[in-house]
Amino acid sequence: MSDSAERAPLFEIFSSIQGEATHVGERHLFVRLAGCDLDCVFCDTPASRRIPEQARLFLPSGVRELPNPLSADDLVAAVAALDEESGPHHMISITGGEPLLFVPFLQAVLPRWRTRGGRILLETGGHRPDELAAVLGHIDVVMVDVKIASSAGIETSATVQRRFLGLASRVECTVKVVVSEATTTAEIESVASMVSEVAPQAPLILQPVSGAKFGPPTGAHALLLQRAAMRQHHDTRVIVQTHRILHLR
Numbered sequence: 001m002s003d004s005a006e007r008a009p010l011f012e013i014f015s016s017i018q019g020e021a022t023h024v025g026e027r028h029l030f031v032r033l034a035g036c037d038l039d040c041v042f043c044d045t046p047a048s049r050r051i052p053e054q055a056r057l058f059l060p061s062g063v064r065e066l067p068n069p070l071s072a073d074d075l076v077a078a079v080a081a082l083d084e085e086s087g088p089h090h091m092i093s094i095t096g097g098e099p100l101l102f103v104p105f106l107q108a109v110l111p112r113w114r115t116r117g118g119r120i121l122l123e124t125g126g127h128r129p130d131e132l133a134a135v136l137g138h139i140d141v142v143m144v145d146v147k148i149a150s151s152a153g154i155e156t157s158a159t160v161q162r163r164f165l166g167l168a169s170r171v172e173c174t175v176k177v178v179v180s181e182a183t184t185t186a187e188i189e190s191v192a193s194m195v196s197e198v199a200p201q202a203p204l205i206l207q208p209v210s211g212a213k214f215g216p217p218t219g220a221h222a223l224l225l226q227r228a229a230m231r232q233h234h235d236t237r238v239i240v241q242t243h244r245i246l247h248l249r
């Protein structure tokens with residue numbers, strides 16, 4: 001049985017394609033935790049920042065409701081049921097919200113999947129380095145969402161970002177930055193320079209914003225931002241959110 005420290009609020013569990021960044025197109029089993037300590041203006045999952053009474057498990061045979069907070073045992077059983085009906089999956093993607101708010105829970109569930117050969121991708125805002133250090137041994141891929149003012153409306157301190165990226169680069173790491181019509185080459189050069197210095201093996205993904213206070217960049221603007229970034233960090237790619245094209249979660 002799981003103790004209370006090994007419980008966490010879930011928002012939803014579902015199977016879909018990974019629509020972002022370097023693992024785009026792979027079939028992932030998504031575990032979306034509820035609750036976030038940031039306030040990005042581009043947030044595409046605002047409902048997941050609050051904790052629902054029931055988490056939703058999207059099985060092909062129907063939606064099942066699970067009372068929050070879930071125990072580690074409950075989540076492992078839910079993931080096994082979804083994998084049975086929708087698998088196989090390339091990876092389990094842990095997303096949110098901000099998953100690193102729930103370190104004891106992650107420490108309880110992640111080793112159970114990995115010992116069975118499952119690969120784990122963690123998507124995070126990149127602002128909690130101590131918490132990343134506590135779970136990094138159970139993670140295969142870290143997708144760090146670096147916040148910039150022209151799309152997120154907030155910025156994480158450079159010191160914290162550098163420490164986080166330095167830790168994340170001990171495993172496979174991808175840095176994603178959402179860009180808008182307001183994003184400047186100076187902003188992107190600053191991010192690219194940091195990635196080049198602290199996590200030189202990490203691809204830098206420029207992801208055009210979708211639906212927020214700021215509109216997306218034009219194609220020409222995206223090319224301009226990519227060129228500016230590539231002068232600092234060669235492996236810079238422009239990738240849109242592909243799951244949206246197919247109207248998937």
Ligand code: SF4
Nearest residue numbers: 036038039040043097
């Ligand atoms: S970190 Fe993610 S969940 Fe939190 S506000 Fe930003 S986009 Fe939304």
